[in-house]
Amino acid sequence: MKSATAGSLRLSLLTAGVAGLVAAAAAPAMAQQQQAPQGWFKACTKQEDVDICNVQNMIAASNGQLVTGLSLIELKGKVNRKVFQVTVPSGRLVPPGIGLQVDGGKAQKLDYVICFPDRCIAEVALSDQIVNSFKKGSELTLTSINFQNQPNPVKISLQGFTGAYDGPALQQSDIEDRQKKLQEFVTKNNEDFAKKLKEEQEKAKTSN
Secondary structure, eight states: OHHHHHHHHHHHHHHTTTTOOOOOOOOTTGGGSOEEOOOOEEEEEEETTEEEEEEEEEEEETTSOEEEEEEEEEEEESSOEEEEEEEEESOBOSTTOEEEEETTSOOEEEEEEEEOSSEEEEEEEOOHHHHHHHHHOSEEEEEEEBTTSOEEEEEEEOTTHHHHHHSOOOOHHHHHHHHHHHHHHHHHHHHHHHHHHHHHHHHHHHHO
16 A cells, blocks of 8 residues: 555656646635636656656636646656646645536546645546546536635636647647746736736825
């Protein structure tokens, strides 16, 4: 049992950085804020003697903070394994895990395998059933429970999943371009927020 647990932990540590998530603690209401555009894409890399391909989607708030990240990971080589991971901000209740629901289907529980100071990762074996349900479905609902014992459901479109899963991996330049667009999105939203805040302050001065 200890060996299996240690193996799962090593795998989680190995794959935790593959997705390239913007890892930051998100407020309980973060999922209700405007979200940065991402969508499904595949990225492949090599770590030691293991080839890793990751079909992923990241949901980030307008300020760049993580809301939810999904990774369908396939490892080939010295380690051969397929896993499905969901990453959420820290401050979650661990026993309930994360509920996974495709459209109106039955929810599946994903147990947490590791928590970092800024995020927690739930994991389950990636089965053909999961992949096929994603290909046939239109929307995912992922529900974690925050430290206030409140459910935080996050809905994610499955549009584009099949193309990303069955298609080729993105080139490094394409990944960098996605990261650049996300940063531009975050910068613009921060500037808009600062502008609105200044306008409110000016209004407050005028009314006094």
